[in-house]
Amino acid sequence: MTFEIRRVDPADEVTLRQVHGLFEAVRATETPEIAPTPEAHYAGALQHPKPNSEERCHVAVEDGTVLGQTWIYLPHKENTHYAEAELAVHPDHRRRGAGTALLDHLLQLAKEEKRSELVVMARTTFAGGPDRPDTGARFLERHGFTPALTEVARCLRLDDLDAEAEQRLWDESIGFAADYELVSWIGRCPEQYVEGLGRIDSRIFAEIPLGDLDLRPRTIDADFVRAREAQAEAQDHLLIRTIAVHRATGEVAANTLIYAHAGQSHADQAITIVDPAHRGHRLGLLAKLANLRQVREHHDHVTAIWTGNADTNANMVAINDRLGFRPVDARVSYKRLIAL
Structure with a gap:
């Protein structure tokens, strides 16, 4: 299946509302114990990135609906060999190829930006904590990614x-x-x-x-x-x-x-x-x-x-x-x- 993959304009309130809704749907489904992210965060992060860096969001769209997205962090001073991303697909639109299409696009973007190291985040279960699905981790491993650092979320x-x-x-x-x-x-x-x-x-x-x-x-x-x-x-x-x-x-x-x-x-x-x-x-x-x-x-x-x-x-x-x-x-x- 072919999706339109496009970069989100920081001023595009309609699409950013869908981006927020998608992240919240994933959070509520997979990690409900994690605190929600306010809707205003997403436009703010695109318009006001950290110094000497850039953030981008790309979405996979079908008939005006955002099925999935990548959120990308690109340093522009030190560590210009590096790119970091999160990839999410709406729980109602999985197993249709949107995740693979977004990852392929992300790999191509990293190459165009001359980034030799691409890091993508996935949440997993930690001892004593609630169960987490392993679909994200397995998806990345199937596409040649290996675990490089584990950070334990604490509250x-x-x-x-x-x-x-x-x-x-x-x-x-x-x-x-x-x-x-x-x-x-x-x-x-x-x-x-x-x-x-x-x-x-x-x-x-x-x-x-x-x-x-x-x-x-x-x-x-x-x-x-x-x-x-x-x-x-x-x-x-x-x-x-x-x-x-x-x-x-x-x-x-x-x-x-x-x-x-x-x-x-x-x-x-x-x-x-x-x-x-x-x-x-x-x-x-x-x-x-x-x-x-x-x-x-x-x-x-x-x-x-x-x-x-x-x-x-x-x-x-x-x-x-x-x-x-x-x-x-x-x-x-x-x-x-x-x-x-």
Whole structure:
């Protein structure tokens, strides 16, 4: 069967409404425990991508109905050999060839963009979590993709960590960090910390487990920090951040970030990173505790926080376990190399 595959214009509200509806149908059918994504996210992501990158959506259409789609992330500065995508077909329109047609189109696009590494995401069951269908993973494996990185999705229900338990964790850890000051804010980074924030965030791809993904360190400077903030604001995301500052040198030694979303009861825990030169002081745990306090104090409508960690990231998994994050499922990066 032949489908029309076309790129979605960010201003095409009708098609983007169908894109949102399709993603929600897949979520409700396969991963109902995962928080929904607001409709406004999709136009916002196309119109305001992350700095030095581009996002695209292509849809498979039949008689005006979106049967399936690919959502593609393309870095344009560092990691220009790499492309990352999600592929989804509406549950009511499967086994008709739309998925294969979209994947063929995605492979051709990656080749045209000179991307030698293509990564496509699939969700799978994780021990103790709800069952997930394996159709996405098997589909990718049949088309030459191999699993490269497994990230476990975890959720913290804020009612599960009571104030007394939170205070005990704080009291047990704060003595290890006497040489550091925790600084928290909501929104844009104070000017005096912008350079230090960029420096520590530039270490992310050098420090976090990446499995078999070939993601190389990127440079995050002050312009990047400000552009990233503007992108978040344009999508109605609220940045809730805590850093640890080394008192003697003024260096930013740790950084953690939560994204809250306008009108949403869930938030997303983004990266937490501690500079290797400053490890051993429980800065990751303390920064996350301080940031959770900001959520409790200023955003009490948030009831759940979601995060993801590589299954091999034992240190951060241990911290999240102590905070009360519980595994839900796994998000697997399937990789295929492309000859250019």
